Amino acid sequence: MVEPTMPAIALLQGLLAASSLLVGSLLGLVWQPRRAVSAAIMAFGSGTLISAIAFEIALPAYQSHGLWPLFFGFFCGGGLFTAATQYIDKLGGFLRHPANRRRFLFRRRQQEAESVLLDLSKIKALRGIPPAEAQAIVGAVEQLQLDADEVLFNEGDEGDWLGMIVDGEADVRVNQRSIAHLGPGEVFGEMALLTGEPRSASLVACSDMTVYRLDRSHFDELLAKSPHLASSLSRVLAQRLRSTNTSRVRAEENLAAWRRQAIDSIELDLSPAEEQSLAASLSAASAPLAIFVGTMLDNIPEAVAIGMTAHSPEVGTAFLLAVFISNLPESLTSSISMRQSGYSVRRVLTLWGSQILLSGLCALGGSLLQAYTPDATVALIQSFSGGAVLAMLASTMMPEAYELGGGMVSLATILGFLTSFSISAAQLD
Missing domain, CATH: 2.60.120.10 (Jelly Rolls)
Structure with missing residues (x-):
């Protein structure tokens, strides 16, 4: 039987870990930090999460049921997260992250250029x-x-x-x-x-x-x-x-080669003004629901993992701290990005406030899952959450940190990893 206080503890931990979303969004609305500062915080948060995933999700799952839940859960979680976020980004969710926004706008411009080049090849x-x-x-x-x-x-x-x-x-x-x-x-x-x-x-x-x-x-x-x-x-x-004496077949081969080379040689870049203008025009047509769902996808795996480790405080503290730290730069840079795309202060704060509540509920759900499901299923769900979190890091936080800070973010990532590792090691001793 699950202790009556355990779901409540999981709920509070989920709310606490997600509370940095609101802190970061408030900071983003009144202060735009230097690129190096944002990069360092984001890289540090990435390092803490990587360590927490390894020692508080992957290691317990491996110790209890071996490698199969790790491989299956991580790949399924990462694959589903990637597919879902790509779909949400197409609906307008790309506006929630600066890195995603720039990548989406660049790809859109590139597709337009490819279309024009294919026409011009005729x-x-x-x-x-x-x-x-x-x-x-x-x-x-x-x-x-x-x-x-x-x-x-x-x-x-x-x-x-x-x-x-x-x-x-x-x-x-x-x-x-x-x-x-x-x-x-x-x-x-x-x-x-x-x-x-x-x-x-x-x-x-x-x-x-x-x-x-x-x-x-x-x-x-x-x-x-x-x-x-x-x-x-x-x-x-x-x-x-x-007209030349080249045969029609050879001419078609030459044309196909010209098209491939022309498209491969595309080099586009967006100035800040072009990026902001294009993002603003796209945000008018995008669904606010896509922003909400996309942000929810980023936070659900972390919240579920918090709930599933709440029963073991000696294991869950480092992961709780890692999520709290990583949420801060995510909401800070996302709030700046959404404001630049035309979203009102009220809409931004409502978005992050609702995410905190949902994170708490997801942590509560994770705690109940841990209590009432078989151990093998728990290991699989934890691995699934870990794969989704790792996919989120690889697709959003780490690219954003490197783009803002360059090679210097490696030291901040290492520091974050060692900090989280030290907390985990101290609790396991």
């Missing part, structure tokens, strides 16, 4: 440009969706942009008479852009079209940025790419 005139330089065009072009019979420009208009046809067809007309037909992969308007003369013909869409537009200002920037790109683009646009 343009015959651009296949002579080295893939590594082709990515310079990605940020310079604008995609246009045109309807059938829509006029792209008229004869005599200023030639201030050129177009590249990805899909659809268009008629070239002089004095209302069709003189040429353009299809996918072709470029138009290049001569007026290069010479500065007015348009010599009109262009009318014959069907729905997808066109990429390159304005004169961006074209001039490309010429100034890359001499190799300038000579290649100018030569190909001015002369039009002529």
